[in-house]
Amino acid sequence: MKKLGLSVLLLAATPAARAQTTAPLPDSVQTFLDKSLTLLQTYSLERNTVNWPQLRQAVYQKAQGARTVRELLPLYPYLFEQLKDDHGWLTYQDKTYKWRNPARVPYANAVVKAELAKKPGIRVRLLPRGVGYILLPGNSAGGSLAQMQAAAQVVQDSLCRLPVAKVRAWIIDLRLNDGGAMAPMLAGLAPLIGEGHLGGFVDKDGKPDEQWYLRRQNFYLDSLKVTNLTERFAARPHQPVAVLLSGRTASSGEIVAISLRGRPLTRFFGEPTYGATTANQSYPISGGAYLTIAGLLETDRNGVVYKSSLVPDELITGGDDFTELAKDAKVVAAQKWLRTSPNRRK
Incomplete structure (x- = not known):
């Protein structure tokens, strides 16, 4: 990242x-x-x-x-x-x-590698039973505030293409997210993630450095407001979220996953991430x-330091199908969990 x-x-x-x-x-x-x-x-x-x-x-x-x-x-x-x-x-x-x-073992998931080679954009779908799906790949946003803002707007606009009033649960697919700029991704997903402190950077001895936050659906690094998005629909921090990971989820993609660690009603599916959890x-x-x-190293909202890969709650190797999500093993597992989640409300 x-x-x-x-x-x-x-x-x-x-x-x-x-x-x-x-x-x-x-x-x-x-x-x-x-x-x-x-x-x-x-x-x-x-x-x-x-x-x-x-x-x-x-x-x-x-x-x-x-x-x-x-x-x-x-x-x-x-x-x-x-x-x-x-x-x-x-x-x-x-x-x-x-x-x-x-020491890094060559990545063997041919489906994920092939899909990444296509340089995919953001994809959204409304799946059966009111499940909103967003595939969030890595980005190439520059470092200026204007570039961050433009990239965040793209993520937010993508979410708004869904009939959000009908959505009762979410799948955030980070399998093709190999990094880029963290601020646009987190700001764009803010309505799903919720407000407040999400994580931060620490040195090797655990001394805190900069921390990151979402406030009124915008990204802050300490007190610096990085994005300036308009709230276009109400935050949904109490809706369940399933997060999909792969061995190509890396760098800022891992930052997004770390930012979802500790969020209530959130569960992770797929493969251990790449392990580029340094700033x-x-x-x-x-x-x-x-x-x-x-x-620097990265921590989640609860102060857990990540020195290597994030390991999913449900380990699922292979079975990816980005064309027919109904046949995708990770999506199917996520939908099964979401159906049994106790809180599927607006």
């Missing part, structure tokens, strides 16, 4: 400890590498697990012979590996360089390049 940040701290490059045997790098290359290391040492979640003098020496040895920044780029997966950060990356000339964690922040280096670093 890319942590919302409307201003970014510009750091001055700090001279690094270097092995005496290394030959000088060109100034531009030296500055780029120095600043990268300083950013990682300052902000990485696992910064205190690294021997920085040793790592700096190893990095400068590996950088020997580099005459351009481009020749440094193969170092960055190595750097992220030392920090066990497979959620962060370097962006350079519109390409990303990150560590591919070999990322992007920091500029130079020439349009920037480092995105996992620096």
